[in-house]
Amino acid sequence: MIPEIGHFALALALALSLAQAVLPLVGAQRRDARLMAAGPGLAAGVLIAVATAFAALLWSFALNDTTVTNVVQNSHSAKPMLYKLAGAWGNHEGSMVLWVLILALCGAAVSAFGRNLPGALRARVLAVLGMIATGFLAFILATSNPFLRVWPPAADGQGLNPVLQDPGLAFHPPLLYLGYVGTAVTFAFAIAALIEGRVDAAWGRWVRPWALASWSFLTLGIALGSWWAYYELGWGGYWFWDPVENASLLPWLAGCALLHSAIVVEKREALKTWSVLLAILAFSMSLLGTFLVRSGVLNSVHAFANDPERGVFILALLLLTMGGAFALFAWRAPALAPTGVFAPLSREGALVLNNLILCTIAAVVLAGTLYPMFADLMLKAKISVGPPFYQATVFPLALPLILAMAAGPLMAWKRAKPWPVLQRLWWVALAALGAIALVWLVQGRPILPALGFGAALWLILGAFVDVAERIALFSRPRAALARARGLPRAAWGGAVAHAGFGVTLLGMAGMGLATERLAAVRPGETVSLGGYEWKLEGVRDVTGPNWTSRRATVTVTRGGAPVTVLQPEKRNFPLARQSTTEAAIHTTWASDLYAVMGEEENGRATLRLHHNPLAPWIWLGGAIMAFGGGLSLSDRRARVGAPARRAAAQDPGAAQDPGAARA
Amino acid sequence: MSGTKATPLSRRALLWVPLGVAAAGGVGFWAMLRGMRDGSYDPRGVPSALIGKPAPRIALPAVEGIDLPAFAPDALAAPAAPVLVNFWASWCVPCVVEHPQLMALHRRGVRILGINYKDKPADAARFLARHGNPFAALVADAEGRAGIEYGLYGVPETYLLDKGGLIRWRWAGPMMPDTLSAELDPLLRRHA
Numbered sequence: 001m002i003p004e005i006g007h008f009a010l011a012l013a014l015a016l017s018l019a020q021a022v023l024p025l026v027g028a029q030r031r032d033a034r035l036m037a038a039g040p041g042l043a044a045g046v047l048i049a050v051a052t053a054f055a056a057l058l059w060s061f062a063l064n065d066t067t068v069t070n071v072v073q074n075s076h077s078a079k080p081m082l083y084k085l086a087g088a089w090g091n092h093e094g095s096m097v098l099w100v101l102i103l104a105l106c107g108a109a110v111s112a113f114g115r116n117l118p119g120a121l122r123a124r125v126l127a128v129l130g131m132i133a134t135g136f137l138a139f140i141l142a143t144s145n146p147f148l149r150v151w152p153p154a155a156d157g158q159g160l161n162p163v164l165q166d167p168g169l170a171f172h173p174p175l176l177y178l179g180y181v182g183t184a185v186t187f188a189f190a191i192a193a194l195i196e197g198r199v200d201a202a203w204g205r206w207v208r209p210w211a212l213a214s215w216s217f218l219t220l221g222i223a224l225g226s227w228w229a230y231y232e233l234g235w236g237g238y239w240f241w242d243p244v245e246n247a248s249l250l251p252w253l254a255g256c257a258l259l260h261s262a263i264v265v266e267k268r269e270a271l272k273t274w275s276v277l278l279a280i281l282a283f284s285m286s287l288l289g290t291f292l293v294r295s296g297v298l299n300s301v302h303a304f305a306n307d308p309e310r311g312v313f314i315l316a317l318l319l320l321t322m323g324g325a326f327a328l329f330a331w332r333a334p335a336l337a338p339t340g341v342f343a344p345l346s347r348e349g350a351l352v353l354n355n356l357i358l359c360t361i362a363a364v365v366l367a368g369t370l371y372p373m374f375a376d377l378m379l380k381a382k383i384s385v386g387p388p389f390y391q392a393t394v395f396p397l398a399l400p401l402i403l404a405m406a407a408g409p410l411m412a413w414k415r416a417k418p419w420p421v422l423q424r425l426w427w428v429a430l431a432a433l434g435a436i437a438l439v440w441l442v443q444g445r446p447i448l449p450a451l452g453f454g455a456a457l458w459l460i461l462g463a464f465v466d467v468a469e470r471i472a473l474f475s476r477p478r479a480a481l482a483r484a485r486g487l488p489r490a491a492w493g494g495a496v497a498h499a500g501f502g503v504t505l506l507g508m509a510g511m512g513l514a515t516e517r518l519a520a521v522r523p524g525e526t527v528s529l530g531g532y533e534w535k536l537e538g539v540r541d542v543t544g545p546n547w548t549s550r551r552a553t554v555t556v557t558r559g560g561a562p563v564t565v566l567q568p569e570k571r572n573f574p575l576a577r578q579s580t581t582e583a584a585i586h587t588t589w590a591s592d593l594y595a596v597m598g599e600e601e602n603g604r605a606t607l608r609l610h611h612n613p614l615a616p617w618i619w620l621g622g623a624i625m626a627f628g629g630g631l632s633l634s635d636r637r638a639r640v641g642a643p644a645r646r647a648a649a650q651d652p653g654a655a656q657d658p659g660a661a662r663a
Numbered sequence: 664m665s666g667t668k669a670t671p672l673s674r675r676a677l678l679w680v681p682l683g684v685a686a687a688g689g690v691g692f693w694a695m696l697r698g699m700r701d702g703s704y705d706p707r708g709v710p711s712a713l714i715g716k717p718a719p720r721i722a723l724p725a726v727e728g729i730d731l732p733a734f735a736p737d738a739l740a741a742p743a744a745p746v747l748v749n750f751w752a753s754w755c756v757p758c759v760v761e762h763p764q765l766m767a768l769h770r771r772g773v774r775i776l777g778i779n780y781k782d783k784p785a786d787a788a789r790f791l792a793r794h795g796n797p798f799a800a801l802v803a804d805a806e807g808r809a810g811i812e813y814g815l816y817g818v819p820e821t822y823l824l825d826k827g828g829l830i831r832w833r834w835a836g837p838m839m840p841d842t843l844s845a846e847l848d849p850l851l852r853r854h855a
Contacts, residue, residue, distance in 0.1 A: 297696065312696050323682065329678060329682070334678065373691075
């Protein structure tokens with residue numbers, strides 16, 4: 001009964017979203033206020049219907065309903081409840097329902113928070129979101145119905161991949177989807193703007209919160225995925241340039257560029273065409289990732305079950321969306337005349353540089369991801385593109401980006417002079433160079449970690465200088481605190497996010513200096529690594545809900561003082577006939593102490609011990625970046641939204657005052 | 664972007680570029696999907712020019728620090744039973760996914776000769792210590808020479824050699840449990 005309700009709710013959602021795609025759009029064209037007003041109600045209806053379907057799916061997984069094919073394939077009664085529920089979105093069908101649920105949430109959010117949007121713009125945005133939802137709901141119902149029944153019921157489910165029983169992996173997809181789907185909203189704003197033929201400062205301000213939110217969630221999602229790889233797969237790796245990882249990085253890069261170019265639209269009414277293009281690209285990259293992961297054209301461990309039928313459907317959706325958007329873009333973009341003229345050396349100049357580099361990096365990553373597939377198709381050559389390619393291409397591009405990241409926020413709008421910027425940053429540059437020299441002298445290792453430390457210091461101190469300048473910390477320190485309180489949260493957010501990237505770089509640089517040791521030890525023996533003494537106390541058997549394990553106890557001391565007790569395990573899942581290694585990690589924040597239990601032989605246990613300096617900072621930095629995004633989102637201007645559009649701008653192509661940058 | 668001195672016409676033409684790129688990409692993807700259905704495009708199974716031919720003969724050293732013998736090129740010429748030659752590396756994530764299947768084959772008594780591809784010996788040792796050792800013998804292909812001789816697509820990659828030393832099967836990418844049951848096991852039975 002419950003699965004049928006879910007199935008019906010999906011069909012209802014399809015009908016409602018079709019209405020949402022058509023009625024408000026027609027209303028906006030005819031200036032019919034009643035039709036336009038249908039949008040929010042329909043968006044709420046779609047949300048309720050999709051939420052019902054998702055709840056029904058969760059219910060089926062929670063009860064382990066073995067008459068539902070999807071449950072049989074992806075769940076098992078012996079799984080802990082959290083992973084039964086996570087199993088609902090850990091497979092292709094369920095994750096698509098989650099995807100649409102988040103899309104419906106965004107639609108409802110646009111109608112709830114968008115009360116101050118012009119009626120026609122809101123109607124068009126909702127209509128575009130409705131079109132996307134229609135496409136995906138049709139996809140789910142036609143090719144990936146999660147509520148298919150099986151009769152007679154299976155004895156129990158088959159889905160017991162122990163590697164996937166992990167909290168990090170349970171929450172990684174929802175966060176990523178929040179980010180992916182967030183790009184759908186900025187996309188909808190871009191399409192609405194193209195239909196209207198108008199992009200102005202107000203548009204930039206409306207788009208920015210959505211770009212920020214989606215970027216922040218993508219940041220969190222990517223960081224969580226990378227963290228999972230570190231502790232579950234990791235022998236020191238946190239990023240593997242796997243095509244599926246790249247698929248999540250691409251919308252992040254495009255979203256990051258959009259985030260910055262929207263500022264220029266808001267402040268200077270320039271980069272309009274470019275921002276619209278970025279918004280379309282960010283969503284296209286999200287869809288492209290969906291296509292690559294789910295169609296099977298890609299050879300990756302992360303890929304979902306391969307089904308060319310589904311691939312054809314998603315490709316059609318992708319082409320319809322991208323083709324329609326780009327055709328509209330080519331046709332309407334000439335109306336979006338740029339108004340601002342600006343000097344290369346200015347805040348907007350720095351933001352253009354940022355955009356160019358981010359997009360170049362995105363292009364390089366996209367090329368690296370797609371090249372093997374197209375080489376296979378056209379040249380019949382099997383080629384694999386691995387980390388060396390990305391390291392050789394992305395690092396040199398990241399360097400000027402990092403240099404500009406600290407200097408850009410200190411530049412004035414319109415026209416900046418190099419001298420004041422240098423004046424404020426000279427000591428930061430000195431500190432960064434000092435750090436590079438110091439690390440290089442002490443470690444004498446490859447130059448990359450040293451460069452990383454320097455770049456990290458440059459960014460963190462640069463962000464500090466940015467804030468210090470704004471609150472006049474050095475020139476008038478007494479009132480600085482009051483000014484710090486009065487500083488817009490968007491300014492804080494930007495500085496925090498930049499510093500967060502610096503923290504991530506610090507972590508990566510630290511990982512460049514990681515040390516590790518492999519030792520076969522008897523209970524009672526001690527190994528030293530990284531200035532710590534690691535003593536194996538013993539190995540014993542432990543039983544869990546659906547596994548048994550051999551658990552080692554390792555006490556770690558430093559100079560005789562106890563630091564921590566690590567308990568790495570080798571788990572055996574009898575039902576799945578698989579075993580996993582559970583690394584034990586203790587973080588002192590200055591470094592990770594990481595122990596893995598290996599094979600046991602003749603009373604000796606093989607221990608793999610890692611000392612990873614600054615490793616947790618990689619993901620801490622990601623969290624700080626997302627926090628900066630959130631801080632910027634909580635800025636009053638983002639919440640209140642832009643003031644009413646200027647009445648003078650009725651004619652889309654009308655000349656606008658280039659100097660009309662609103663503070 | 665503003666600031667460019669493009670004439671309106673060329674600027675307009677420029678705006679059509681994204682559509683063109685998307686269309687070209689779409690045609691390519693469509694061809695891939697079509698090829699997947701009729702079998703002409705397969706991202707996983709890679710036909711090898713070496714099928715039915717003897718395995719390339721290259722002498723490679725054992726991996727330093729791992730207590731496993733190297734295998735001589737002659738060991739591939741006429742093995743007592745079918746053997747698997749498995750290319751792997753500690754830096755390769757799919758290899759972790761594949762490893763349980765190698766261990767299962769090893770437990771069933773299948774002889775697996777490992778070629779550690781472009782890897783650091785210490786990393787390789789750690790990998791085997793963590794995940795277990797399925798290999799009867801192991802050599803280091805530090806420069807990727809064997810990879811070139813075999814026409815390696817990527818790691819992991821596995822070759823099945825019959826008792827005559829001829830390559831009978833090649834699998835690019837990780838072997839999954841269903842790969843064993845659907846592809847490898849029948850071949851092992853046929854060539855046993």
